Amino acid sequence: MSELRRKTITGYCDPLSARPGQRVDFKVCCYQDGDYAADLVRLVAGDNAPGGTGMIERVVESPIAKTYPGRYQAIHQGSYGIVSMGKALDGLAGFTLQAMIYPTLPGRNRQVVMGQVGQGDQTAGFALLLDDDGALAVRIGDVVVDTGVPVRRHQWLFVAATYDGDSGVVRLVQRPVANSPGDRLISQFVEHTETVKGDLTLTAAPFLFAAGGDDPGADFFNGKIDRPRLANRPLNDDEMTALCGPAVPPELTDCVLGCWDFAADISTDRISDLSNHGLHGEVVNLPTRGVTGHNWDGSEHSWRHAPAQYGAIHFHQDDLYDAAWDTDFSYTVPDDLPSGIYAARLRHKGQGSDDVDRIPFFVLPPKGQTTSDVAFLVPTASYMAYANTRQRLQPNIIFGDGSPEWVNDAYLATHPEVSGSLYDLHDDRSGIHYSSRLRPVMNMKPGDNRPWGFPADMNIVAWLDRIGQTFDVITDEELHAEGAALLQPYRCILTGSHPEYHSTAMLDGIESYLDQGGRLMYLGGNGFYWRIAFREDKPGVIEVRRAEDGTRAWMSPVGEYYQSFNGEYGGLWRRNGRPPNQLVGIGFAAQGFERSSAYERQAGADDPRAAFAFAGVRNGLIGDFGSIGGGAAGEEIDRWDTRDGTPIHALVLARADDFGDDMLRTKEDFLSTMPQFDDPNVRADMVFFECPRGGAVFSTGSIAWIGSLAHNAYDNNVAQITGNVLRRFLDPEPFPPPP
The missing domain is CATH 2.60.40 (Immunoglobulin-like)
Incomplete structure (x- = not known):
């Protein structure tokens, strides 16, 4: 190579x-x-x-x-919270900093939990932090005091630092938040007291959570922070315990400068302060919200129902919303x-x-106008989900041996700062829940990429261009915002090869379009699979929660299945009562990347209702060629199954079932583990069915289908079938209801 x-x-x-x-x-x-x-x-x-x-x-x-x-x-990666303190710190001579923390990457480097540092003066400010070894520490100007005992990863802790400016006494407190008998047996109670010299010098820098340094841009904390508090004097144990509650105790009102409630405003960037000072702030670079806090007991799984148990924010040093x-x-x-x-x-x-x-x-026609009866619905939400995926750079993960094969893969291997996809992990090994298009997206470029997502979907554009078919381009973001009104003017909508990610509004729009007589050509596989959310106030970002089941790159933690952007239950649409079979007649069946296969004609192709699809097509294998695995059926495939909601009148026109041992059925189909076997449900089904008011759906059942269109200069049976369907779907004659 x-x-x-x-x-x-x-x-x-x-x-x-x-x-x-x-x-x-x-x-x-x-x-x-x-x-x-x-x-x-x-x-x-x-x-x-x-x-x-x-x-x-x-x-x-x-x-x-x-x-x-x-x-x-x-x-500049890294998420943090920021609060402008105004004059709240004027005259501060002592303090208490306290919070509940759940470290996920201690010992990697110094990590600031909360404090005021920065503006280039390393002799000023104060902060509660973990030192380079992962031990709890406090910084007062250029003096750092630590416990010398590294914290444990993935354990909730109460941590606090107090400082008495008159005596110079510093006290560090670390107590476990034990959630099980085993935790209570081995928990570490750590305290350290030391006297230091020097005065507390403050700056005009903002107060930060989960970051320190100038800009801010360093010392990011990895993990969850819950109930951070700031008082203007050293508190005793009873007072600190009282301040751990959800509000400011009346007896501490005069000394509490900040009592931040991360359980409020979960769907926003806002940080709310419950103290009398109103020191509200915001989070930057989309740390994960809607996550379980130190007191989550499993009695509720929705943050909307029990917000007090979801008072944590999970910060990461590699979070990124906008490259800016x-x-x-x-x-x-x-x-x-x-x-x-x-x-x-x-x-x-x-x-x-x-x-x-x-x-x-992507250039759309003027709003409220069309320039063609055909629209290509570009799956930009799915492009965002896979944006900068590094799966090909990880040996034995789905495909590839870890060696970059394409120029843009090589770029990703050496530029971690552009951040990953919804298929990747943060540095602390938690899943990436949010993905943005406001950064270079290396796999949404033509040519220098494996044919997956955007480069693969260009095959549809090339085919439409070749046959002289005009078309409008519309995208998922407009579908989410405008719904069925975006689709309704078009006689026929074409999907991409892998329209996997959909919001509720997107599915509602497509379903309404079909109810009103629309015609949909689903030219892919593993579509309409994951539920996502958009942030209405933050364009260009989506959220996924990989809840309880599904073929997944990672799992959302238990208790964190509800989307922070809108409070909806995340995960598979199949698990949310709207399986793809109901919408397009087929649903995700299997996945395998070694080779693609061909379809064989089925009895449904001879039914007069669907005979138009095979007009002029000779008998024999369909799509035993193509740029995606060498065949039209491959990578991720869908099957007909009335148990999952396929309409009973849907016809199976063709089927592919000759796959290698790597093509394995989706895990959500299984109740328990079992040895590999000859699985009749590992198949790609091409289906057709009619919808109300003369509409219809044609579904190919394979991501690889569109990679076969251009074979032999577009003179092949895959292009013929696709063209036959498009011509009939553009014919204004209604599809009659099935007998």
Whole structure:
């Protein structure tokens, strides 16, 4: 294998989709000196796998076609809370800092739990922290006092530091929050008292939770923090215990400066202060909220029902919402630009190397208008879910041996700062619950990626272009915001190859569209699988909770199955009473990545109701070719099953069941473990069924289907069947109800 090209330029845009008259901002980073050239291209194809379409793009005249000065732009990961203290700390000579903490990565480096530090003065400020060895410590100016006893990972602790400015006495207290008899037996009670010299010097820096240093940008705490408190004098044990309650005790009202309630405003960035000082703040970079606190007892699993038991926030040193790069150039979509998939193409001449990067964006027709009877519903929510996934860089995880095979994989291997996907883990090994598009997304680029997600879906665009079929582009974000009104004007909607992630509003919109006579071509597999949430006040980010079952890269902790963004129960749509079979006739059946297979025609193909799909198609294997595993049925496949909600009148037109031993049924189908066996439920089913008011659904049952469209210059039975269905779905003649 030849050495992969090193990327010297990349970027992202905001927003990801736009209508005529709307502006798209492009943010670019160069890793070597030198100018770069930008221009606008319309993307037609982007599958560079063997047997794929290759890259096809068409230059579009635009005002962005210029040379720009290259520059480096940094990304600052790490979540934290921030409070502007105003004059609340004026005259402070002593203090108590206390909180419940659940460390998840102690001993990695110094980690600030809470305090006021920064502004370049290392002799000022104060903070409660874990030192480099993971021991509880307090910093007073440039003096650090520690217990010398490392805290245990994954154990709730009450921690406190008090300081008496008159005597110089510092006291550290560490007590376990025991949740079981075993914990109570081996729990560590640690106390340390020491006298220090010097005065407490304060700055105008903000008060921080889970971070320290300037900007802030260092000493991030990994783990949960619950009920943080700040008092203006050293408290005794009874007073500290009283302050652990959900509110400020009346007898401590005068001395408590901050009593922060992380159980409030869980669906927002807000941090609420219950003290008389009203020192409210906010969290930055989306730490995980809606998580169990120190006092969760299992009696309730929804944070909405028992908010007092969900008073923790889980902070991570690698959280990221917005890379917050400066804009290098902008493009306002002109009125006459056709709807489609476009990209800002960047060409950079670095030191001894040339690099090309493309920043895709999606142009919709004007709101309330259509330019075609066909719309391609781009699964941008699923693209966000997989954004910067590093699964291919982990040996023996789904696919790949850990060696980068594509240029953009190689970039991800050396740039952890762009953060991971909903399939990856944080540094503390907890699952990543939130994923944003406001950063470079390396696997949402054509060409230099494995055909999965966006690069694979470009096969649909290339096929539509080849047959001369006009189409509008719409995306998941508009579907979530506008619902069925977005879909209703179109006679036929095409999905992508893997529309896996849907919010409630998205499913409602598609279901309503079908109820009103719409026609849907589901051209993929493992679709409509996971429930997600959007933050209405934070564009470009989604949340998943991998609850109780499903084929998953990680599991949400027990008690944390409800989405923080909206309080809905997360997990599989199948477990939420809306299995994909009800919507599109088939649901996720199996997964395997070694090779793809072909379909064989079934009796349903000869039924007069669906005979149009096979018009002109010769008998024989269907799709024994393709750029995704060498066949039309593969990677992730769906099956017909009335037990899971498939309409009883749905016809099975074709089936693929000749797979290797790697193609295994989804785990949610099993009640217990069992040895490998010849499994009749490991199959891909192609189905058709009618919907109310003359509508219909056609589902292929395989992610790999669209990778077979371009074979033999589009002269093949996969392209023929897909074209037959599209033509009939565009025919205004209603589909009659089945007999």
